[in-house]
Amino acid sequence: MRIIITKSTTEAIDIVSGMLLDKLENKENQVLGLATGKTMEPVYKSLVEKINHGHLNIEQHSFFMLDEYIGIPEDHPSSFKSYINQHFRNPLHLHSIQFSLPSAGTFAIDDAGEEYEKKIKQAGGIDLQLLGIGSNGHIGFNEPGSSLNSRTRVVRLTEETRQANKAQFASESVPEEALSMGVASIMEARELLMLATGTSKADAIKYLFNHHDDESCPATFLKTHQRFTLVLDPEAASKISLNI
Numbered sequence: 001m002r003i004i005i006t007k008s009t010t011e012a013i014d015i016v017s018g019m020l021l022d023k024l025e026n027k028e029n030q031v032l033g034l035a036t037g038k039t040m041e042p043v044y045k046s047l048v049e050k051i052n053h054g055h056l057n058i059e060q061h062s063f064f065m066l067d068e069y070i071g072i073p074e075d076h077p078s079s080f081k082s083y084i085n086q087h088f089r090n091p092l093h094l095h096s097i098q099f100s101l102p103s104a105g106t107f108a109i110d111d112a113g114e115e116y117e118k119k120i121k122q123a124g125g126i127d128l129q130l131l132g133i134g135s136n137g138h139i140g141f142n143e144p145g146s147s148l149n150s151r152t153r154v155v156r157l158t159e160e161t162r163q164a165n166k167a168q169f170a171s172e173s174v175p176e177e178a179l180s181m182g183v184a185s186i187m188e189a190r191e192l193l194m195l196a197t198g199t200s201k202a203d204a205i206k207y208l209f210n211h212h213d214d215e216s217c218p219a220t221f222l223k224t225h226q227r228f229t230l231v232l233d234p235e236a237a238s239k240i241s242l243n244i
């Protein structure tokens, strides 16, 4: 695991968007796994600025989302499809065909998980997977209790996660289920890049540092990946001691 502790949130965001840009700029036909959440909003903003600044054409690349809610239509303003359209696809005028999401929507169709895994394989696998972390250590929507062998499947969201994501839903209630890539599916990406910012992530990051292969904090599984980079701002790193 490579750990980068930055001096500010801005620096952390700049490093992460720079790493994503590097793939899009210098490699051909990249398959990037993308994440949602508040943490990633400034990352996409920064990445869009960098792409526009460099007049880059990124139409050859493709993007796979980690997860999607079940129980709301895909064009619902709080769906992850709407999220990625708003923060990344629309500002760059990218084609919808470049983006894939687990097919959730109002209800999840049988085999949707297997179909999604098949689609990722057909694309050649994920080159770089971007990840955030839930305050309970979840990755994608792999809540505590998710196993190392888990694959793309229907998952039940914890109350903590539903509360954390409440702001996205105005007066509506947060869906109880989602379709999420599993831990095993995430671990198959050739490279993993996690960003955690803010004090609300400090406990999860501390736990991640001190535990290994622990189902109660699925992010701990990532530490065995050969190419896992963790970028932290000072607040997210505030409860760890590095002994260096």
Ligand code: GLP
Pocket (backbone or CB within 6 Å): 035, 036, 037, 038, 039, 040, 066, 067, 131, 132, 133, 134, 135, 139, 140, 141, 161, 165
């Ligand atoms: C959601 C997403 C995760 C994301 C997490 C953290 O649960 N499924 O992929 O990492 O939220 O979100 P935030 O950045 O808003 O704290």
